[in-house]
Amino acid sequence: MAGVDLGPFPDLAGFDRAAALDADDPLAGWQDAFVVAEPDLLYLDGNSLGRLPRAAVDAVEDVVTTQWGHRLIRSWNEGWWDAPTRLGDLLAPVVGARPGEVVVSESTSTNLFKLAVAAVRARPGRTRIITDDLNFPTDNHVLAGVADLLGDGVEVVTVPSADGIHGPVEELLAEIDDATALVSLSQVCFKSGYAWDVGQVTRAAHAAGAMVLWDCSHSVGSVPVDLGAHDVDLAVGCTYKYLNGGPGAPAFAYVRADLQDELANPITGWWGHDEPFSFDLDFRPASGIRKFHVGTMPMLSLLAAEAGIAMVAQVGIDAIRTKSVALTTVLVDLVDEHLAPLGFALASPRDPDRRGGHVSVSHPQAWGITRALVEEGEVVPDFRAPDVVRLGLSPLTTSFTDVHTAVGRIADVVRGDRHLAHADSDLSVT
Structure with missing residues (x-):
């Protein structure tokens, strides 16, 4: 073009x-x-908040009037409890994942924190987290908090972009060494729109024995992610941009299947318990992607997001x-x-x-x-x-x-x- x-x-x-x-x-x-309330207004901000799908209006009405209004607590056994993993499986082909590798749960920042801590703990003796200055600032804040929490010399190395537009590819690859525990970047950078080569960075991290964690918030639903094809370890992303999930809709977390038993969720909440309704005081993590749950999901916003995810998967x-x-x-x-x-x-x-x-x-x-x-x-x-x-x-x-x-x-x-x-x-x- x-x-x-x-x-x-x-x-x-x-x-x-x-x-x-x-x-x-x-x-x-x-x-x-989609709902278009002002036909003459040109909305070019779907990379921040996607438009409202008409199907989401119907879904929210059903959740409020029927599922909450009529079925009440019975709705937990009629679809609510399994919704995070059901939506995860719906989203999986959009990001190149397999069923059971994605869960729609919590916020992007919370998921980033959980997976970053899990990754660094899985690489004992390694002290470096590599990122860049084009990353979404909150991601860098979270990574700094992870380093502070873990201590023992763990540090965040932020590689600067030369022009503020393009990712510092060669400089970042040169920083990845045998002391690197984790490389964490935004697949598409929030300000410039620069798109990293996911495969190139992931291969370099793996060659050094490090793990990689991608934030797909500005790519999912717009750019192929191909997590499985690139053997990506971990990924997170929001659902309210190109997936049109609604303001503050729950985010997603991806953990490659072979890592799910190896990695430990550092926030051990009851939704990640093997038997949550045993109300056991001793925590036993669930198997599979469910272990990366924490607390009760906000059903109104979670189920509102289903329409947009389904639409992108269909197209x-x-x-x-x-x-x-x-x-x-x-x-x-x-x-x-x-x-x-x-x-x-x-x-x-x-x-x-x-x-x-x-x-x-x-x-x-x-x-x-x-x-x-x-x-x-x-x-x-x-x-x-x-x-x-x-x-x-x-x-x-x-x-x-x-x-x-x-x-x-x-x-x-x-x-x-x-x-x-x-x-x-x-x-x-x-």
């Missing part, structure tokens, strides 16, 4: 070309499966990735042609193999531009400090005409200096 000609911008010829791409899009019909990650690459390539071309002259710079990789599902652009007045777009009801992107506007393109909900029109609206805001009136906007969530 590189070099796709959308015609002169922003006239009707260009829009018609984008419409032609939509007409040839095999995934276009899936947009009708298939390969078809989703094909459209994702096409959308981001068209956007990169439009940025070069129409936004670069207005002071924007591409802040994502140009190589589609190294780019996830969102495209970032930098601008000295990125904050005011973002707020002008949102507050004037034009486009919903998001802002990442200090100067990045992120444009998330969700293949099931974003069209080529959305991309074309969004670039036009961004350009209009800057040409008209409308962003200057929003430079002092003050919000907690950006």
Whole structure:
């Protein structure tokens, strides 16, 4: 799709070309499966919070009115208790895992903590956790907490990116040695959208005797993960971005089958007990992926997430990735042609193999531009400090005409200096 000609911008010829791409899009019909309350608003923030699936509305109504309202506590034996592993098996093919290797449970940060502690403890005598500075900051905070908790010289080595966009591949690989217990990275980096080569890093870690833990929050549902194909040890990820699971929906944890008995969950809660309803004071871990449970799951949000996961599983990650690459390539071309002259710079990789599902652009007045777009009801992107506007393109909900029109609206805001009136906007969530 590189070099796709959308015609002169922003006239009707260009829009018609984008419409032609939509007409040839095999995934276009899936947009009708989502709630769109404001048809004129271009929502390009599915990399933060995915749209609401219509099926999730029906699912939540059933959970509230029938399962909770009528069946009450009987619902635990009518699907609630097994829901985390059922959803895990539904998600497994999306991430290239086998049944019994994924559980939807707790938050991403909690799952990261559990699996990082388990991994480092499984490599006694090794003291290094390797990551990079493009990782999601919370992941680095969690890893630092893991090192502090475990003590005995355990340290986090954070390898810096040279340009703040691309992963420091050679530098990171050079840091992996026989003192490394764990390598932990985001498969797709949250700010720039850089996509690591999962196989390359995993092979390097294994060659040194280390384990690897991938955060797939910004990739799952948009980019193939292929955990099994790459022999990945551990992975975590959220369900509320490209999986459209809902705000704060429970995350997932993946533990390769042959490691499930070897690794110990450091948070021993009753849902991970072998016989939770024996109420035994002595903890005995469950076998398999269930041992990585901790506490009671929030059923309303857990079951709301099922619709989005099922949809992505039905469409298939390969078809989703094909459209994702096409959308981001068209956007990169439009940025070069129409936004670069207005002071924007591409802040994502140009190589589609190294780019996830969102495209970032930098601008000295990125904050005011973002707020002008949102507050004037034009486009919903998001802002990442200090100067990045992120444009998330969700293949099931974003069209080529959305991309074309969004670039036009961004350009209009800057040409008209409308962003200057929003430079002092003050919000907690950006």
